[in-house]
Amino acid sequence: MVSGLTISERQRSMAVLIVLAVIGLVMAAAGANRADPMQAHGFLVLLFSLGVLCFVLNGYFEPEPSATRLTSYYDDPSKAGIVIAMLWAVFGMFIGDWVAWLLAFPDMTFDAAWSSFGRLRPAHTTGVIFGFGGNALIATSFHVMQRTSRARLPDQFSPWFVLIGYNLFCLLAVSGYFLGITQSKEYAEPEWYADIWLVIVWVTYLVLYLRTLARRKEPHIYVANWYYLAFILVVAILHVVNNLAVPASFAGAKSYSLFSGVQDAMTQWWYGHNAVAFFLTAGFLGMMYYYLPKRAGRPIYSYRMSIIGFWGITFFYMWAGSHHLHYTALPQWVQTLGMTFSVMLLVPSWIAAANALLTLNGAWDKVRDDATLRFMMMAAIFYGLSTFEGSFMAIRSVNALSHYTDWTIGHVHAGAMGWVALITFGSIYAVVPWLWKRERMYSPVLVEAHFWLALAGTLIYVFAMWNSGIIQGLMWRTYNDSGTLTYSFLDSMVAMHPYYVARAIGGLLFLIGAIVGCYNIWMTIRRPSGASALTDDALLPANLQPAE
Amino acid sequence: MDIAHHTLVAFAKSFGLFYLLAMAAVALLYACWPGNRSRFDKAARDIIEDEDKPWR
Ligand code: HEM
Numbered sequence: 001m002v003s004g005l006t007i008s009e010r011q012r013s014m015a016v017l018i019v020l021a022v023i024g025l026v027m028a029a030a031g032a033n034r035a036d037p038m039q040a041h042g043f044l045v046l047l048f049s050l051g052v053l054c055f056v057l058n059g060y061f062e063p064e065p066s067a068t069r070l071t072s073y074y075d076d077p078s079k080a081g082i083v084i085a086m087l088w089a090v091f092g093m094f095i096g097d098w099v100a101w102l103l104a105f106p107d108m109t110f111d112a113a114w115s116s117f118g119r120l121r122p123a124h125t126t127g128v129i130f131g132f133g134g135n136a137l138i139a140t141s142f143h144v145m146q147r148t149s150r151a152r153l154p155d156q157f158s159p160w161f162v163l164i165g166y167n168l169f170c171l172l173a174v175s176g177y178f179l180g181i182t183q184s185k186e187y188a189e190p191e192w193y194a195d196i197w198l199v200i201v202w203v204t205y206l207v208l209y210l211r212t213l214a215r216r217k218e219p220h221i222y223v224a225n226w227y228y229l230a231f232i233l234v235v236a237i238l239h240v241v242n243n244l245a246v247p248a249s250f251a252g253a254k255s256y257s258l259f260s261g262v263q264d265a266m267t268q269w270w271y272g273h274n275a276v277a278f279f280l281t282a283g284f285l286g287m288m289y290y291y292l293p294k295r296a297g298r299p300i301y302s303y304r305m306s307i308i309g310f311w312g313i314t315f316f317y318m319w320a321g322s323h324h325l326h327y328t329a330l331p332q333w334v335q336t337l338g339m340t341f342s343v344m345l346l347v348p349s350w351i352a353a354a355n356a357l358l359t360l361n362g363a364w365d366k367v368r369d370d371a372t373l374r375f376m377m378m379a380a381i382f383y384g385l386s387t388f389e390g391s392f393m394a395i396r397s398v399n400a401l402s403h404y405t406d407w408t409i410g411h412v413h414a415g416a417m418g419w420v421a422l423i424t425f426g427s428i429y430a431v432v433p434w435l436w437k438r439e440r441m442y443s444p445v446l447v448e449a450h451f452w453l454a455l456a457g458t459l460i461y462v463f464a465m466w467n468s469g470i471i472q473g474l475m476w477r478t479y480n481d482s483g484t485l486t487y488s489f490l491d492s493m494v495a496m497h498p499y500y501v502a503r504a505i506g507g508l509l510f511l512i513g514a515i516v517g518c519y520n521i522w523m524t525i526r527r528p529s530g531a532s533a534l535t536d537d538a539l540l541p542a543n544l545q546p547a548e
Numbered sequence: 549m550d551i552a553h554h555t556l557v558a559f560a561k562s563f564g565l566f567y568l569l570a571m572a573a574v575a576l577l578y579a580c581w582p583g584n585r586s587r588f589d590k591a592a593r594d595i596i597e598d599e600d601k602p603w604r
């Protein structure tokens with residue numbers, strides 16, 4: 001991989017890594033001075049940069065890449081990103097399933113502080129959303145932006161900086177939770193220094209994307225890029241605003257938010273909901289609008305609809321965040337505004353889901369035979385389902401029942417497993433053979449197995465949570481004749497137990513599916529390209545004609 | 549900086565409404581403009597039949 005960099009790029013990498021190592025050392029020393037947990041993060045930054053530095057040094061004296069490299073796309077960072085995404089998937093889903101078992105059997109923290117519910121849970125959400133989802137988005141965006149612009153990445157250093165820098169952020173985040181470092185803002189838990197680092201990485205990402213687009217062949221920018229760009233741009237804005245904070249000390253991890261009270265809550269859920277919109281939706285729609293038509297071999301059903309949907313999604317989502325704060329100190333009209341926009345959001349959401357399904361209309365035989373395409377089709381269905389559910393839950397009176405219950409968790413995972421993870425697996429199975437120049441995946445049977453494991457796991461998870469959520473919600477609002485609550489909170493906990501066990505089993509199936517996927521991808525990479533890839537197919541006579 | 553509650557509401561209900569309508573009109577016009585049709589069709593087709601190498 002280092003051999004793909006020019007000498008000056010190798011030097012630039014080393015310079016950046018040395019600066020980073022020094023920063024790590026300073027953090028470690030400053031933290032040690034005050035016995036602050038920042039010390040551990042200082043060592044993490046130091047070791048991480050030294051590790052990558054060794055890697056660069058190891059390849060430093062290899063010959064420079066020849067100029068012919070410029071006549072092909074630069075895919076090494078995409079390849080690395082996909083492998084890293086799968087590793088995060090296994091980690092994040094393993095922790096998720098642990099949390100699921102923990103909710104059924106509370107002793108499963110094994111009496112350690114680091115493994116308590118409050119620390120494992122954000123390790124799960126960060127691992128799957130930022131680790132798995134984020135790396136998959138970065139890797140596929142590099143792939144898609146080059147193909148749709150017909151332009152090679154402008155240099156070889158920045159994509160690596162983005163990918164490796166982003167993973168340093170993820171590592172700081174997850175290790176921080178285990179150490180007890182958190183801002184206590186959901187999906188924005190990492191502390192100030194990690195946040196600043198992410199800003200640097202993210203701006204580089206945005207600039208890289210724009211530089212690639214600037215070299216494009218056609219004046220018109222293919223719609224998938226709009227979605228990816230919205231993801232990058234809006235996440236930058238959200239991240240900066242929601243993380244405005246004042247560190248208690250530059251030598252310590254703790255910081256205090258610039259906002260307080262209900263303003264803080266509103267900022268957090270403006271961020272939180274738009275993270276759903278622009279991290280978990282827009283970027284993955286970009287994936288869908290490229291890989292689905294490409295895999296199906298059919299242009300998108302309606303390009304117009306994809307544009308109208310784009311503006312609808314980017315504009316409406318911005319206003320929907322307050323539906324997370326129904327019945328709070330937030331002014332009533334702000335809640336109503338959020339509710340109204342959430343209901344309107346159904347229109348652009350269903351435009352996107354319908355566009356995907358209509359593209360496949362007429363190619364159902366391909367969907368039947370090709371599990372990769374089926375992953376994408378199922379993702380579109382779950383996207384339609386979870387956005388319908390979301391618009392419904394955003395209505396204040398419905399939210400009175402659903403809020404605080406497992407119904408929310410069911411909705412989250414219909415979106416996260418059913419939409420985000422399935423579209424990602426589908427896209428990865430499509431792109432891996434293209435990137436590594438293989439005829440197809442190592443084993444189509446294992447792709448098929450993964451599909452059914454993932455689908456079964458999602459359905460079990462979501463149905464368990466719908467049941468338990470509604471039962472929970474109803475139990476909490478049942479009064480007896482004397483006007484007091486019929487059930488204690490503990491009663492509702494007991495009633496949840498079987499559903500929690502079911503959810504954990506569903507999650508286990510989903511996790512096994514991801515592990516199967518890792519094995520399949522690994523074997524595809526290891527299998528030499530060309531000849532041996534053909535062996536199975538070569539047994540068939542060429543030009544098989546249908547019987548007449 | 550102290551913005552009264554009713555000022556914000558009035559702003560949202562007046563400017564907000566027209567801003568939204570104008571945005572929607574522009575997006576719809578752009579998407580449905582007949583002259584854009586061939587460009588969109590080409591964009592949709594081009595990703596299917598690409599040559600898998602940069603153009604220059
Ligand atoms: C193996 C599959 C998975 C399992 C077993 C699992 C399990 C869990 C559990 C037990 C919780 C905590 C629920 C609670 O506090 O009551 C949770 C929360 C969450 N999970 Fe997962 N999960 C899985 C996959 C995913 C994926 C793939 C994503 C995202 C791409 C995801 C995103 C989230 C989010 C965002 C939350 C927080 C929800 C909220 O605060 O309302 N999960 N998950």
Ligand code: HEM
Nearest residue numbers: 276280323324342345349387390391393394403412415416
């Ligand atoms: C039209 C689209 C959508 C609307 C209107 C919507 C609406 C909602 C509502 C009303 C809640 C419950 C808030 C509460 O009671 O606290 C919620 C929670 C959530 N939704 Fe959606 N949703 C939509 C799509 C999605 C999608 C596609 C995903 C993604 C993967 C998603 C992920 C989440 C997450 C992670 C939460 C939990 C937030 C938390 O409390 O931690 N949503 N959504």
